[in-house]
Amino acid sequence: MPNKQMEEDADEWIVEQFRPYFESIEFFSWLREPDFCPDYRMRWERDKELSVNAVSPRFELASFWRLVRDPEYVGFLKEVGVKCVQLSFFGLEETTDRYVGRKGAYQELLKATDILLENGIAPRWQCFINEENRDELVQLLKLYREQNLFRRCEAFGSEFIFFVNEGSCDGESRKLYPIRICKKNIPKELIPYYPDFNKLLSEKELCAGLINDSSHFVPHNDGKIVLNTANNYDLFFNFTHMQSEWRIGNLKKDPIDELVRRVIEEDIPSLQEAGNVTVSELVQRYGDPLSEKAFPKEDYLMYLLNRHLESSL
Numbered sequence: 001m002p003n004k005q006m007e008e009d010a011d012e013w014i015v016e017q018f019r020p021y022f023e024s025i026e027f028f029s030w031l032r033e034p035d036f037c038p039d040y041r042m043r044w045e046r047d048k049e050l051s052v053n054a055v056s057p058r059f060e061l062a063s064f065w066r067l068v069r070d071p072e073y074v075g076f077l078k079e080v081g082v083k084c085v086q087l088s089f090f091g092l093e094e095t096t097d098r099y100v101g102r103k104g105a106y107q108e109l110l111k112a113t114d115i116l117l118e119n120g121i122a123p124r125w126q127c128f129i130n131e132e133n134r135d136e137l138v139q140l141l142k143l144y145r146e147q148n149l150f151r152r153c154e155a156f157g158s159e160f161i162f163f164v165n166e167g168s169c170d171g172e173s174r175k176l177y178p179i180r181i182c183k184k185n186i187p188k189e190l191i192p193y194y195p196d197f198n199k200l201l202s203e204k205e206l207c208a209g210l211i212n213d214s215s216h217f218v219p220h221n222d223g224k225i226v227l228n229t230a231n232n233y234d235l236f237f238n239f240t241h242m243q244s245e246w247r248i249g250n251l252k253k254d255p256i257d258e259l260v261r262r263v264i265e266e267d268i269p270s271l272q273e274a275g276n277v278t279v280s281e282l283v284q285r286y287g288d289p290l291s292e293k294a295f296p297k298e299d300y301l302m303y304l305l306n307r308h309l310e311s312s313l
Contacts, residue, residue, distance in 0.1 A: 001242065004231045014229055015050045017251055021260045025052040031228060035063045041076055060084045060124060064112040074119045084122040084156065087112060089140055091133035099128075113149070122156035123149070127164045129186065131179040137164060138187050164194045166294055169303040171241035177303075182292035196296065203291035206300050210287075213279035217301040220266055227263065235259060237266075240302055245270050245309040270309050282308055 007013075011029050018025055027050040029043050030036070037043060040063075047056045062085045066073045077085070087109050090099035096106040113123040125144060127137050144150070144162050153161045166181050167173050183202050191197055201209075219239040226238035233251040236242045248268050249259045262268055282304040295303070 001230060001232075006231050011046065011050060014233075014251065015052070017256045018260070019052060021256075022052070024054045025050075026054045026056045027051045028056055032061075033063050033065075034059075034061055035066055035073065035076075038070075040066070040073070044076075044080060058082050060086045064108055067112040067115050068108045074115055074121070077121060078119060082121060084124050085112075085116055086124045086126050088126045088128065089137075090128050091136035092139060095133050095136055117149075117152055120156075122153050122161060125149075125162045127162070128167045129164050129181050129190070130166070130176055131181055131185065134181060134185060134187055134190075138189050141189060141193065162193050164190045166200070168240075168299055169295070170306055171243075174241075174303075174306070177293070180293040180295075183294040184292055186294070199296060200294045201297065201300075203288055203293045203295060203300065206295060206297065207283050207287040207289040207291075210279050210283045210301075211289075213283070215279055216275050216277065217279055217282070217305055218271055218274040219302070220271075225263060235263075237263075237268075240306060243306075243310075245306075245313045269313055273309060273312060274305055277305075277308055279304075 058080050090096045093106040097103050116123040228236045235248040286304045286307040
């Protein structure tokens with residue numbers, strides 16, 4: 001969606017819409033990468049201030065762009081209790097720069113790694129694998145070892161300091177389906193660093209196992225409700241990508257009591273349609289029984305459901 005800046009008081013206005021309906025609200029003024037804006041300290045304090053009967057937690061996420069440009073930023077991360085920061089690689093230098101969309105991103109990730117280590121924060125390398133970059137990730141693991149990062153990170157006690165995954169198959173990542181990794185092609189050197197590798201199945205295996213499944217795949221909130229507000233005030237659940245078929249409504253145009261009802265009852269067209277189509281039907285219509293592409297089961301079901309919703313809503 002367009003990169004559009006919201007009004008200055010948008011955060012407070014959004015929280016005020018929900019305040020009468022919920023006892024507890026955790027508010028975050030960012031999505032995917034925190035602290036990108038220069039007023040990151042003020043934003044963090046503001047997020048805490050706007051949260052209702054809750055403290056918005058810090059995650060293992062930070063702006064590596066800011067880490068290499070703002071010498072005070074790493075100190076801020078330590079102040080707010082960050083123990084580990086996840087850094088995402090898509091291969092070696094040229095490939096990572098291309099996927100990030102910025103020349104120099106790979107070198108920034110390496111520099112951010114050093115900055116974090118020098119300041120007692122564990123850098124966690126997340127590597128997204130596909131058929132294009134699988135051999136490059138083997139070289140990336142070699143680099144990690146050559147820099148002795150496993151030993152240097154021992155003191156931090158973080159699990160999966162280097163790990164590999166195939167990523168989801170929705171949003172922008174959906175475009176990578178043609179080069180999605182095949183399980184049989186995952187280099188053996190990377191398997192020890194692939195969490196839940198044994199739960200990963202080929203599309204062929206998934207189709208065979210689900211072809212007669214008469215149940216329905218209907219995402220739902222389990223305990224905590226997580227909502228994303230787009231820059232045009234469209235509201236979405238955090239189940240998958242923020243596409244029109246998943247739109248709950250618009251905070252500026254729809255009555256808030258009706259929006260809250262849809263949220264609590266999970267009453268939106270996409271979820272209604274998910275309850276009308278069986279897993280077997282999804283597999284028959286959209287699955288590829290000859291494909292070796294690798295998926296966790298739930299990610300595959302979301303991929304199939306999104307394909308169905310795009311053609312039916």
